[in-house]
Amino acid sequence: MAMDKSPALRVMSDIELEEMLARQKLQRGMFWRLLPLLRPVRHFVIGAIVAEIVLVALIFLRPYLIEQVIDHGMVRSLEGLYHLNTHIMLWALVGMIVSWAGRFGLAGLSQFLSGSAAIRVLNGLRVSVFNHVQHLSVGYFDRTKSGRIVSRIDRDVDSLEPLMIQGPPELLSALLRSVVAGILLWLTSPVLFLSLASVIPLLLAATWLFKHLAQSNYARVAENRARFTAHLVETVAGVRLIKQAVQEASNRQRYRLLIEDFINALIRNTLMAGWFSHFTGILTTLGMMLLIVFGGREVALGHISFGQMAASMFYVFMFLGPLQELGDLFERYINGVASAQRIFLLLDTQPEIRDASSPASLSNVGGNVEFRDVVFSYHPHGENPVIRHLNLKVEAGEVLAIVGPTGHGKSTLVQLLTRFYEVQGGAVLVDGKDVRTLAQHELRRHVGVVLQDNVLFSGSILDNLRLARPKASETELVAAAGALGVHEIISRLPHGYHTEVGALGSHLSHGQRQLVCLVRAYLADPAILILDEATSAVDIQTERKIQHALRQLCEGRTAIIIAHRLATIRDADRIAVIRDGQVVEQGMHTDLMQQGGHYAALYRAYEAGQEF
Numbered sequence: 001m002a003m004d005k006s007p008a009l010r011v012m013s014d015i016e017l018e019e020m021l022a023r024q025k026l027q028r029g030m031f032w033r034l035l036p037l038l039r040p041v042r043h044f045v046i047g048a049i050v051a052e053i054v055l056v057a058l059i060f061l062r063p064y065l066i067e068q069v070i071d072h073g074m075v076r077s078l079e080g081l082y083h084l085n086t087h088i089m090l091w092a093l094v095g096m097i098v099s100w101a102g103r104f105g106l107a108g109l110s111q112f113l114s115g116s117a118a119i120r121v122l123n124g125l126r127v128s129v130f131n132h133v134q135h136l137s138v139g140y141f142d143r144t145k146s147g148r149i150v151s152r153i154d155r156d157v158d159s160l161e162p163l164m165i166q167g168p169p170e171l172l173s174a175l176l177r178s179v180v181a182g183i184l185l186w187l188t189s190p191v192l193f194l195s196l197a198s199v200i201p202l203l204l205a206a207t208w209l210f211k212h213l214a215q216s217n218y219a220r221v222a223e224n225r226a227r228f229t230a231h232l233v234e235t236v237a238g239v240r241l242i243k244q245a246v247q248e249a250s251n252r253q254r255y256r257l258l259i260e261d262f263i264n265a266l267i268r269n270t271l272m273a274g275w276f277s278h279f280t281g282i283l284t285t286l287g288m289m290l291l292i293v294f295g296g297r298e299v300a301l302g303h304i305s306f307g308q309m310a311a312s313m314f315y316v317f318m319f320l321g322p323l324q325e326l327g328d329l330f331e332r333y334i335n336g337v338a339s340a341q342r343i344f345l346l347l348d349t350q351p352e353i354r355d356a357s358s359p360a361s362l363s364n365v366g367g368n369v370e371f372r373d374v375v376f377s378y379h380p381h382g383e384n385p386v387i388r389h390l391n392l393k394v395e396a397g398e399v400l401a402i403v404g405p406t407g408h409g410k411s412t413l414v415q416l417l418t419r420f421y422e423v424q425g426g427a428v429l430v431d432g433k434d435v436r437t438l439a440q441h442e443l444r445r446h447v448g449v450v451l452q453d454n455v456l457f458s459g460s461i462l463d464n465l466r467l468a469r470p471k472a473s474e475t476e477l478v479a480a481a482g483a484l485g486v487h488e489i490i491s492r493l494p495h496g497y498h499t500e501v502g503a504l505g506s507h508l509s510h511g512q513r514q515l516v517c518l519v520r521a522y523l524a525d526p527a528i529l530i531l532d533e534a535t536s537a538v539d540i541q542t543e544r545k546i547q548h549a550l551r552q553l554c555e556g557r558t559a560i561i562i563a564h565r566l567a568t569i570r571d572a573d574r575i576a577v578i579r580d581g582q583v584v585e586q587g588m589h590t591d592l593m594q595q596g597g598h599y600a601a602l603y604r605a606y607e608a609g610q611e612f
């Protein structure tokens, strides 16, 4: 599959895409997409590369010194006695010390430079992926398990480190060592070089086979890891539900199966990698044997000295050793590319809902809202529409209540008005402007929504209220709560307004969360306010207490109230009844009751305490 921005990316579910990805072979050229990410840290990478080059030079100093010591360390005097050549020995000693000290210092420097670059690049990438995820449309989150996204930002980004950061300097060092050793061997004796080079075709064949067998398996490892992470995240989020339904055992079993799939793919990888590294080890031994046979012959024929033979033994390791390292580098490359592919899949996913190139302005919002012949389905191809040619107008400053049976499309209208989803037919208009022509952030600034299940962020109640008005003082925030009539309720909390709300507001009751969100909406002061079952979790007495405040909240703005407790919306300027995605009745409470139609039936059922 090409990693382009094809429409398929937008309609296929994330799971379908990933399964397809796991089955297919890895895409070539991924490395070239990764390369630009190194641009900000190029100085670190160049530094690490220079350090590796100097390190290689220092490594080759050693066999040269050994050759000098063997061939010239002892000099024969005229009397036929052997004397130590102190000049050579001293220089050899100094050379060895420089080589070891340089290696010690430069290896540390190279590690430091690579490590610093890694931290910068990978965290930069993490922020880019995070930012991208935030900009995706809500439809993407309907289709994608949150654990899969976590797996990409966390594990897949980490998997890139060995490929992108340590990879290039290590690869360069390995190639340099191999090439320099090859040249030195050739210069010592072409016979020695050719005897060693004969093992290269075997190595190439083994590399090709390894690549062929390993690459699709690495994609499977990454996919399996995403699956069990997704399951873990879902379990943590839904732990109460799992306990309540006594599903711990089956849930654990499912996790175990996912881990087993992961382990099996991992074992296959380990097997292949282990086989490859042992095979290259055998090749090195074979090379050494060839060198001893051919080198011994060269010494016997007087073509090379003993010192050169000893140095050549080192060159064998320098020549074939890096080829062994290539196996490890290759494994990292395949592993990293599998992760990179998944990250780019996410980065290439375009938000389904995008702003127009020059969006219309929405200053001085009056607050007129119109749903004009709206058709909408949650399915991308329009099957089973939830909203079917719905027409509904709300005048500026009007309080409209929307009622209707469960699952008939009331909340969907809110999603369309805030443009979390795009209509598939007709239009939603604010002050006569199609919401598709407006910038999303501007639209949402003017349309405030309080939902049944509201999310609070970790922090105090004040922190959460400040989200609506960042510059407000504590006194102003408390005054807003007072104006809505909930000051007393918040003050009774253990630390009043400074009470920590916990993750997603879990330390507060459902009703308390709803009240904090109402104050937050009041502070945001939107031109259009939507209350979607916003007080459903508040007890009836408290709701009655804040009824007056709610009326105040709705005053001077357009308000759309969705409620099942029909007593709370009786005073609305107008009530619209939604059934099967259409408006089937509208009017004031008394008129609708007199008509004796859908609303009257709903109301009678409500009064009788029945569910609808």
Ligand SMILES: Nc1ncnc2c1ncn2[C@@H]1O[C@H](COP(=O)(O)OP(=O)(O)OP(=O)(O)O)[C@@H](O)[C@H]1O
Residues within 6 Å of the ligand: 142, 378, 386, 404, 405, 406, 407, 408, 409, 410, 411, 412, 413
């Ligand atoms: N994100 C979604 N993806 C797919 N289908 C959805 C999604 N959200 C809602 N639906 C479906 O759309 C239909 C209308 O849902 P909606 O939430 O608008 O109903 P509602 O009238 O507000 O119900 P309630 O009174 O229970 O809040 C339902 O059948 C629901 O299953």
